[in-house]
Amino acid sequence: TGTLTVNQMTVREIFAGNRRYHATGSGYDPEGEITAADGDSSTAESPALKACLMAGLLCNDSTLKESAERWDVVGDPTEGALITSAFKAGLRGAQVERSLSRLDSVPFESQHQYMATLHQGEGEGDGNSPHIVYVKGAVEVVVSKCEWALDEHGERIELDRDLVIREAERMAADGLRVLAFAFGEVPQEVTAISHADVRGLTLLGLQGMMDPPRPEAIESVKACQAAGIHVKMIT
Numbered sequence: 001t002g003t004l005t006v007n008q009m010t011v012r013e014i015f016a017g018n019r020r021y022h023a024t025g026s027g028y029d030p031e032g033e034i035t036a037a038d039g040d041s042s043t044a045e046s047p048a049l050k051a052c053l054m055a056g057l058l059c060n061d062s063t064l065k066e067s068a069e070r071w072d073v074v075g076d077p078t079e080g081a082l083i084t085s086a087f088k089a090g091l092r093g094a095q096v097e098r099s100l101s102r103l104d105s106v107p108f109e110s111q112h113q114y115m116a117t118l119h120q121g122e123g124e125g126d127g128n129s130p131h132i133v134y135v136k137g138a139v140e141v142v143v144s145k146c147e148w149a150l151d152e153h154g155e156r157i158e159l160d161r162d163l164v165i166r167e168a169e170r171m172a173a174d175g176l177r178v179l180a181f182a183f184g185e186v187p188q189e190v191t192a193i194s195h196a197d198v199r200g201l202t203l204l205g206l207q208g209m210m211d212p213p214r215p216e217a218i219e220s221v222k223a224c225q226a227a228g229i230h231v232k233m234i235t
Contacts, residue, residue: 004233005211008073009081012176013037015167016205017048017152018160023088026212028064028071028080030087047154052205053089055181056082057096059117059134061107078177081209082136103131104192113138114145118186118193130185135198139168139206142180148202159203168206176208 008027013020014034025032034049062075064083073080100119108115114137121129135142149159164180171178182201186193224231 004217005213007077007211009077009177009209009211011081011085011207011209013171013174013208014049014052014085014205015164015171015208016052017046017150017154018163019046019049019152020167021049023085025084025088028073028084030064030071030084032088034085034089046152048150048152048205050089050091051150051154051183052181052207053082053086053091054096055134055136055183055204056179056207057086057091058100058102058119059115059136059181061105061115077211078179078209082179082207085207100132106193106195106198108137112195113141114198116193116198118190118197121188129188131188131190133184133186133193133197133201135182135184135201136179139165139178139180142182142201143203145199146182146201146203150202150204156202164203164206171206171208174208176210178206178208180206 006027010026011023013022020037021034022037023032023034060079060082062073062079062083064080064087065072065074099122102117102119104118106116114135116133116135119132119134121131135145143159143161143164146159148156151157168178168180181204183204184197184199184201186197221231
């Protein structure tokens with residue numbers, strides 16, 4: 001990482017609302033766009049897609065910093081990629097965080113394989129709006145905690161676990177690291193969460209990312225192959 005690659009994770013594919021999306025651009029620069037894989041421009045405004053990207057933006061402990069020459073992540077590269085993909089869809093961190101401020105979190109731990117954050121509901125103060133729990137983590141773990149999913153219109157439907165696992169395996173076969181995203185609701189009086197609150201969730205989707213190879217690394221490998229050298233990468 002950082003030798004053969006640019007050391008900047010980049011979201012390449014998204015699966016949300018039972019539809020596939022492609023993300024253009026590279027690294028943490030939010031220049032780029034998210035388009036439906038089937039070419040239907042209307043699906044890029046899908047509530048399910050927005051919700052999946054929102055979860056990646058808010059269930060996140062990292063930030064992006066713009067300097068005179070480039071964008072960098074302060075924190076985890078994977079979380080930086082999730083922020084960038086949300087930015088490409090017009091979701092800006094400060095604006096979103098003001099309306100859905102974080103109240104508590106369950107940090108990522110290797111034995112649990114997910115992170116969760118608790119946010120105040122957008123209707124805070126009316127006494128009826130529940131607080132929102134966002135979750136991101138390993139696909140099998142997050143899916144096991146879900147009962148529902150969102151269709152492309154943002155309506156809740158029964159979760160098709162087999163479909164989600166197939167989509168995750170397809171992304172992984174293309175060399176992408178895949179994370180799943182989900183959300184749940186808790187009563188407004190709840191201001192702290194634990195692992196016991198991470199259940200009965202609604203799956204929002206998947207994001208698949210990669211650390212792109214450096215252009216000069218590609219040329220170096222080509223030169224080696226042209227010289228008859230068999231190139232192997234051990235990781």
